[in-house]
Amino acid sequence: MRHTGGAVTGLDRRLGLTDAVVIGLGAMIGAGIFAALGPAAAAAGPGLPIALAVAAVVAYCNATSSARLAARYPDSGGTYVYGRQRLGAFWGYLAGWGFVVGKTASCAAMALTVGSYVWPEHAHAVAVVAVLALTAVNYVGVQKAAWLTRAIVVFVLGVLAVVVVVGLSAPAADSSARWAAWSATGVLQGAGLLFFAFAGYARIATLGEEVRDPARVIPRAVTVALAFTLFVYAAVTLALLAVLGPALAGAVAPLVDAVRVAGHPALVPLVRTGAAVAALGSLLALLLGVSRTTLAMARDRHFPHRLAAVHPRFGVPHRAEVVIGLIVAVAAGTVDLRDAIGFSSFGVLAYYAVANAAAWTLSPAEGRPPRAVPVIGLAGCVILAFALPLSAVVTGVVVLAAGAAWYAARRALSREP
Structure with a gap:
């Protein structure tokens, strides 16, 4: 950690390229790949590969x-x-608000996924225990969390490899089954649902103060993590389409269904364990990212300033981690999984819309990406956000409006004599 006059002023830069990539993989290759393909197939129908391509772009x-x-x-x-920095205080605040609120819901969704696989009859109780346990892991230092994430990613990738091999080597799906009609709107909604599973690369960026040589490591880590995740998702999607066909649409546990239909029921416990471990990996990385954004916003007093404290021994934003952990634990014990995912998706897309708008303002000397990149990214985020189910759109708009109102009220009060 960095010190100024004996005071702790920042976080330790202890993460290298491998750790940063693994944290990104732990967030992306998580519960989404085990759960999102079914709902996405129900929305996109035979256009599922197109939806995956749109989400990837x-x-x-x-x-x-x-x-x-x-x-x-x-x-x-x-x-x-x-x-x-690039657009003004309000837009930065709105992005942070959308991220913290949306990803808090996503944390609850990941915790509930753990519960539904480990002990379905007591999913909420298991979810709460999972949140509290991983909050404790984060509290004692991000390096320990990175090592744990590495172990999770290796195990989950092994499970997914088994599913791909089983799926691609199994007899083709029943040719008499037919997909329901599909449309461009359905493909976009499917892409929005699949995008939820890609969104973990933000965890790398939100760990900016803890990465060594960030100008070199962060862009490389993001590119490597995303490319590898896309390869894994495409392989799993093709395997499930091959063995399940139209039965993939709406499947609650499509990977479990795939190994069972392929004639390997003995693999079902392994796949269920992989799903639970994947969700734990996502939850771990999400808790890290949300606490770091809370730290940054608390430094600027958008949240209580006490949350900006950094632990003198462990070098982590311990108060932010504890508060976020408790909020997520309460949500995990009370909310519905589908509602949490829908609400989170809208918030994540709003967050990235601001990121693309900010990237547009970079100069060539500042490392500006090709002009088409932020344009396509911004337009894609807006389109996918409003293609989501109506309930998710309405809830997301209301929450963002509430955050904007809170920002305006704080500014008005700060100007009073």
């Missing part, structure tokens, strides 16, 4: 914009910092 643009900005502003907070 938007994710690539967002990743590129985020990486260029993170290299320029290697501080904790991600797009909260970028928006503030």
Whole structure:
């Protein structure tokens, strides 16, 4: 940690390229790949591969914009910092608000996924325990969290490799089954749902103060993590389409269904364990990212300033981690999984919309990406956000408006004599 006059002023830069990539993989290759393909197939129908391609293009643009900005502003907070520096205080605040609120819901969704696989009859209780346990892991230092994430990623990739081999070697799906009609709107909604599973690369950017040589490491880590994740997602999607066909649409646990239909029921416990471990990996990385954005916003007093404290021994924003952990634990014990995912998706897309707008303002000397990248990224985020189910759109708009109102009220009060 960095000191000024004996006071702790920042976080330790202890993470290298491998750790940063693994944290990104731990966030992206998580519960989404086990759960999102079914709902996405129900929305996109036979256009599922197109939906995956659309989600990947938007994710690539967002990743590129985020990486260029993170290299320029290697501080904790991600797009909260970028928006503030490039677009103004309000846009940075709105991005941070959308990220913290949306990803808090996503943390609850990941925790509930753990519960639904480990002990379905007591999913909420298991979810709460998972949140509290991982909050304790984060509290004692990010390096320990990175090593744990590495172990999770290796195990989950092994499970997914088994599913791909089983799926691609199994007899083809029943040719008599037919896909339901599909449309461009359905493909976009499917892409929005699949984008939820790609969004973990933001965790790398929000760890900007803890990465060594961030100008070099962060862009490389984002690119490597996203490319590898896309390869894994494409392989799993092709395997599930091959063995399940139209039965993939709406499947609650498509990977479990795939190994069972392929004639390997003995692999079901392994796949269920992989899903639970993947969700834990996502939850771990999400808690890291949300606490760091909370730290950055607390430094600027958008949140209580006490949350900006950094632990003198462990070098982590311990108060922010504890508060976020408790809020997520309460949400995990009470909310519905589907509602949490829908609400989170809208917030994540709003967050990246600000990131792309901020990247547009970079000059060539500041590492500006090709002009088409932030344009496609911004347009893609807006389109996918409003293609989501109506309930998610309405809730997301209301929450963002509430955040904007809070910002305006604070500014008005600060001007009073």
